Amino acid sequence: MTHIDRPDGAKLMVNLQLAHGGGGRAMNDLLARLLPLLPGTPPLHDRHDGFVIEVQAWQRLAFTTDSYVVSPLFFPGGNIGTLAVNGTINDLAMCGARPMVLSCALIIEEGFSEARLEQVMRSMAVAARDSGVEIVTGDTKVVGHGKGDGLYINTSGIGILDPGVHIGPRWIAATDAVLLSGDIGRHAAAIMIARAEMNFSSTILSDTAPLHRMVQDLLTANIEVHCLRDATRGGVASTLIELCESANLGISLQDGAVPVDDRVKVACEILGLDPLYLANEGRFIAIVAAADADKALAIMRQHSAGQAAAMIGTVTTKHPGVLVQAGRYGTEQIIPMLTGEQLPRIC
C-alpha cells in the first residue's frame, strides 16, 4: 500500500502495484518505509548495489542461499519471514559456521498488502536480532497478479568458520552415532493444518528455530562433529538417505528412537502421512563420533529447541548408500526416498 499522509496522521492504505518494483519513486518510497524495520539498515540506507564485509586473516566463509515459497504465508508458530531468516541461518549452522550477514530479496505479487509485508519484515527483523545476524543487502521485485503467490523471499547468507571446523558428508565414518535434535514433523503438521483449515483441539506450532547456537556449543565443547544437516524438505528420512548416498555408508535407525509428538502422530494418522518424511524447520541431524554421543546429547538438551534430542541410529558399512529401520522382531526394513514430497511448498 502507499501511505498518503493525512492531516490527522491517519494513513490511506492501498495495495502494492507493479510500480512499486519499478526502480522509480514508488519503489524508493516503499523501501524508505520498510528498510527501517530491518536490523543492519545503515548499510541498506546507503542505497548501494552491495554490502562490504571485512574479514580477518585467512578465515573461511560459508555461503548459502534459499528461496522461501511457503503456503500459507502465515502459520501457527511463524510466517515466511521467520522461516527465511531461520532457514538460512540454519544452512550456515549446518556448515559449522557462525552466521554473520544475510541478504533479503522479495518477489511480491501485485495487490499484496503492504501491511502484511510490514508484518513479515518485522518478523524477519526480530528473528535476525534474536540470532545476532544483520540483513545487509536486498532487492525488491513486483510481478503481476497471478504470477506469484503473495510473497516469495530469498535469503542468502555468509557465516564464518572457525579454524579446524570441517563438517560435511565426506567426514561421516562407520560406527558414528546419528543424533536428532528434537521431535519431528511439527512444521509440516502446522502447515498442513493451516492449509486444510482443520480444527485440532490442540494447536501444533511450527518448530521453526535458529540452530546455530546449539551447533556452536557442540563445537566449543570439542564434540567430534562429522556432519550436520537440518531435516527440512523430505524430512528426516530423505535427509538421512542423501547422507548415506553422499558418504557411501549405511545408516541403521533404532526401532522407535525417533521422537514424534502425540499431536503430530494424530495428525499423521488422520492425513495418512509418515512423520519420517515430514519437513522440519528447527531440527537437525548431527553425526558425531560414537564416544561423544552422550556428551553431545546433554549439550543439545540445554537448548529449548533441543530438549527432546535423541540418538536415533548408527552409521554402518553393512549397506552402503541405504537407510534401514530396525524392526521390533530383529528384522530390518529399507526406507526409500519419496519420489516427490508428501506436502509441497512447506518452506
Add this chain to the structure above:
Amino acid sequence: MTHIDRPDGAKLMVNLQLAHGGGGRAMNDLLARLLPLLPGTPPLHDRHDGFVIEVQAWQRLAFTTDSYVVSPLFFPGGNIGTLAVNGTINDLAMCGARPMVLSCALIIEEGFSEARLEQVMRSMAVAARDSGVEIVTGDTKVVGHGKGDGLYINTSGIGILDPGVHIGPRWIAATDAVLLSGDIGRHAAAIMIARAEMNFSSTILSDTAPLHRMVQDLLTANIEVHCLRDATRGGVASTLIELCESANLGISLQDGAVPVDDRVKVACEILGLDPLYLANEGRFIAIVAAADADKALAIMRQHSAGQAAAMIGTVTTKHPGVLVQAGRYGTEQIIPMLTGEQLPRIC
C-alpha cells in the same frame, strides 16, 4: 521434464511437476541432470547446505543479491540466465569488487519445460565461465501452475575488494565528471519488442554484459573513481537522481551527450518512451575526478561494452539532490524520477 530412458536412447519429455521441488527422488534426479551444466559444480555435488570460501588477511568482501523476474524469459541478446549472472556480477563490480562466487536459487512454475530450464542453465554456465566466476551453492523450489511465470532466478554474489578501493555515493564530490559506459536503452527496447511481438527490420539486442573487467581496468589504472552504478531499472535518469539524493549534490547533464542508438530512438518514438528512463543491463555510470575523465573514457572504450563511452555531465553544488538537463538555449530543465517504471519486469 523427466527423462525416461528408452532403448534407442531417445528421451521422453514431460514437464516439471511439483514433485521436482519436494526434496525427494524427483528433485535429486533433476539436480543430478542440471548441476553438471554449471561451473563450480564439484562443491554443488557435495550436496551440502552451503559452500565454504577461503579468504586472505583482512580482506573486504562485497555481498549482493538480486532476483530476476524478466518477461519474456528469452529475448534478443540473452535470456533470464545471462541476466542473472551478469546482473549480479555487475552489482559486485559497482562496489569496486572482483566477483568471486555466485549462488543460484530457482523458483520454477509447475509445467515449465526442463529443456528450457537446461537452456537457461547452460547460458548461466557460459556467462559465469566467461566472467571467471563460479556458481557454488543453490536452491530449487517448484510452485504450482499460476503461482509463478515459468522461472524466477535469484543470484547472490560475493566479490573481493582490493585495499584502498572505496566506492559509493558518499565519495561523490563537486566538479566530478559523470561518465556513461555506452549507448542506452537497448535492453529495455529488446524486451519491449520481444514482448509486443513487433517486427522491426533491424533487431535490437539486449546490452546485457559483465562490466567487472572494465571497472577493474579503471581501478588498476589508478583512475580516481568515486562512485559506480549500473543503470538498470529506472534507467540513467533514476540512477542519477538516486545518486544526487544520496550524495546531496546536483548533476547537470550536457545537452545531447547521452548516446542513444538510432534503432532505440525509433522504438522509443513509436512507443512514446523516453530513453533516459529505459533499463540497461550492461551500462554503468562512473563518477570520477574531473582530471581523470579523458583517461577513464579511453580505458572504457577499449572494451566491447564500452565503445560508446561518453562524458555526459558534471557534479555540482548548485542544485543539491536534483538532476538537470542543459537545453540548447542555455536553459536547464529538472529531470524527475518516474513514479513507477516505463516497463515492468525488465530484469
